[in-house]
Amino acid sequence: MRLIIKEFLSQLGESGELDRLLPDLLTRMRIVPISRAQVGVRQNGVDVAGIGVDTNGVRRLYLFVLKVGDLGRRDWDGGVNTVRVSLNQILDSYLQCNVLPEYRDLPITVVICSTGDLKQEVQTDFAGFCARNNSISLDFTFWSGDHLAELIDQYLFDEYVIDPDQRADLRRTLALIGSRDYDLRHAYDLLKALLIEGAEASVCLGRTGRKRFVRQLKTAALVLEIIFRWAADAGNLLNAFKVGERCCLWAWEGARLRGLAGHPSIKRAVKEIFRSHQRICEAYLQKLRPYYSARDGVSLFSRENALITNTLFEQIGVLAVIGLVHIEVAHFSTDEEQVRRAIDQAGEAAGALLELISNNPSSASPRYDGNAIDIALALMLLYLAGGHEQAKQWLEDLAARITFSWQTSNSFPISTDSFDDLLALELGILDQGQISKLKDLSTLIPVIMHWCAMLGESALYQRLSHLQANVFKDVCLQLWYPDQATEPLIYMQQAQYDSGTTEAPIRFPADITGFLGAQRLRAQSGNFVGPEAFSAVKEGLPVLIPMACRHFRTPLAPQFWLPDVPAA
Template sequence: MNTSLRLLLEDFLGLMREEGELDVFLTLLLSGMGHEIISRAKKGVKQYGVDVSSVGTDKADGRTKLFLWVVKRGDIGRAEWNGSQQSIQYSLDEVVWTYLPSHISPQHAKLPKKVMVLTNGDFHPTLNLAIATTFKTLSRRHGVKFELVNGSILAGWAEEHLLDEHLLPKEARTLLRRMLANISSSETSLQPGRELVAQLTNLATTQDGSENARKKHRLGALRGIRTALSLARSYGLSENNLSVAYKLAEFAVLRTWAALHVEGKQIVYIRDELAALRIQWAAIALEYHERVQPYYQTQDAFASILPDSLLVANRAFEELGRLALQTIFWGNLGAQTGLPVGENLARHSSSQLQVLLETHSCTSSPPYDRHSAVIHATLLALMICNERETAERWLETLIVRLFHATHNKRYWPVDCTFEEALEIREGEKDLTEESSSTSTIIPVFLIWSAALGREDFYSTVRENILPTIPKWTTSNLWSSDSGYDSVVGDAKLLFEHGVAEGLLHVPKTASEFLARLSVPLQGVEPVEQSEWYQQRIPLIPILASLHWGSQVPRMMLIEHAMALCGKSPANYDAAAN
């Protein structure tokens, strides 16, 4: 058993809150141990002492039993044992006098019962006599067994069943330690974290062994990824740096989707694990944005922590893209499920986004051409929340700023390294063909101007900006092709994929422009045949574009904009013909 990893796990588990963290992790662990989860803790529901119940094999005697889990956080002293109605003693009384007689389903009634008292801390030695007496008395009266589980035992179970030697070999364990040891430094920690997720994803795709063996490998690897993300989150909280957990969760969603999207369509447990990973990403994101919110609310706050305006603008656009994606994710979830929480969280993220637009004027001047994906996602998010006026106002400002950049090309959105961009911005170097050969921002401006019905915006881009852009710059669109879902988890494969298309002729009217773009590019696979489209997960292509700095697929751009602006693609298809 690896002592250093065990200590990491024990520290990580010790940071968990009782409600919503420790109990949730326990259900994940029990699933890894082969238990069937019967009930989980639910807020607002009377539990009669039992936080989680499960059916599984008791290693002590090899028998199948009904396990009733009483979960408490932290070290257990006399006050926690029997000092109030929230104490363990009170919970145990509820278990034996109320839960056991009336809350056991018929199919589990004949199973032996075992009550597990679990904490992520330790039980104080002075309680030994009281615990032994309580367990002996209750066991004799009610015919059930009792057992204590402390943080060390819990960490051992996690290591054995979520991160065992077979699922997490020596090299992967080294990567996990490197990731956690450098959690305060984003890039230094992120690289081993990505390598770890990639290794576990490869293990999840193994075709060796029987179906049961493959299922065990897949579940173990996917739950290992979720455990690694939980570790990154907890250690990130202690170091006040959640960006590693956030970016790693983005990567994990993309990497696992690329590897398992076909199996996820066919196999329920894989689909459920991929969905759980997306929810974990969204939960980390919500926590991250709540911590960063003071910077959104304070005028030009990012300028106080970053040394250069180029870095400030880039950070502001990164935050815009993330908030927009959260809005899109929760809005889509709410629309699909009808649950109010989806719409509420979408509006919350949208409000944070709008505050950032107001407090940081740099959000109207993208420093890099890759921010075209951010602009599209942000406009999409605003329209999802019926903020059309804000969307139009921001788009107008973006267009005006880009027009000024055609005359002062130091501020033209570039595609190059930070060092070269800084030299151009400070006038130490002229704008080069290599740094501005294509513009993916101009097509986004044209599409959204046309979809919003703003002929004035469209004309400004067509007549005032296009004639004055750098002479070597070509407006560029990009279409995904067959196999797109399989490359979203790898930057190199994604940039080699698909078909680029120069926008060489821009029609005079916005309606004609939409009509032409509504016709898919010949010879490429329609987006409707992509797995993300068929499985109704639009998060995937937008997340890939934002995470890797790539383009949003052409037909997704046009269909998103037209749908949210009340345009009918069918009408424009007819016009094009």
């Protein structure tokens, strides 16, 4: 395990990564951080400061200088960001001006904390510096990557948080994370053990149980970071993205089961997991962006022609959730730089989505009715990002191709999620009865018609409405709506089979005015629960609902598409 942690540490950057991990470690070591690194603020040599008790029971002020990688002669001296310069700044400036009055009488330990080693060529220099400056009240020490890995293993991965079986699951996950066929079962088992198991028994444990769950959330965040680094190195960020989604969903479900979803410390820990997943989203988008910009670029990731469209719509759903995650982070972040970056990333995700759609003509030819989930998510992102005209054009293309495929009974979106059914249709080995069974219901057409109304596409809505009597006359148009029994399921599994209500068959009014009137009446009827019935929405993390729908393939109900549209 320590070798795994050491390898993980070697991949960290100093800013935004190591300085984010260290305060959590110090807290577990009973060293309370009193200051953290800030971008653009003069640090006077100190990245993190904390107050704690040493092995002799003496209360001390700890000052940490953070560096990444092995430290050689060039890192020790000779530039503005070298170790020697930082130590001199501490002696000349920080100790004179930055130590608060209540801490000035405490003994001080200055720690050079690195993810690597102190090379032999500078060990004598460091020893000489310590000999000149160490005193009864001040000493300098070095934490190597090996020592840091040992501390992380001891304090963040201790036996009270992650047992040997769970460590084995982590090792198996890292060994298989690069495989495209890996089902991530070991990662999911580990996250389930950390976040879900024993949740009901912990509801009434009070402050002790709450602190333990915060610790489990932080451990899950560290596990996610480790998996992310390994997946990036193995060239399979899609697996990291899937683990990130599951970690966000189960972190919230664990909080909900414990009755802690609204507690500030729990929400802060969950949001840290969100930020880790946001970094995965950012890395995924940057890696795949060239393929989105290339004509038919997604086809490179499919081994069979019949799988190309499936891969394409998977990417459409993934990109949509990436954009929505960035929007969510922008909403709950308090740091202006984080907000600006999240907004920029959301815009980039929307731009990449448009490139993906325009460069892959089959984006208007879904092959599964379940692709309605991905289409709804993508339209939601485009709407929120201001891409209304592009969304309208995509709706036009979708409607035209789906209508033609239905009329010809060729390459239409089948009502099952079976690849065998799709392949049999492609090969032309089905009789008319079997084909009719694969086109007997549709949620995709109602989703398109709803979005026609949302985007004001009256002419397209009317055309589709008129086709109900002929092209779609034998098709059961339907939509699923959640109910009070949905939330205990939605973060864990497909929710539509054990909860909710299906409206079927749907007969759409002839024009948008009639449709909107029917929507208002439905919202006022009280027969369907609104978004506010879900704890994630009430507590300010509404993106968890579309994320859960994409991850577990639960239909995304109309009331979640846009917050300012009447619930349907």
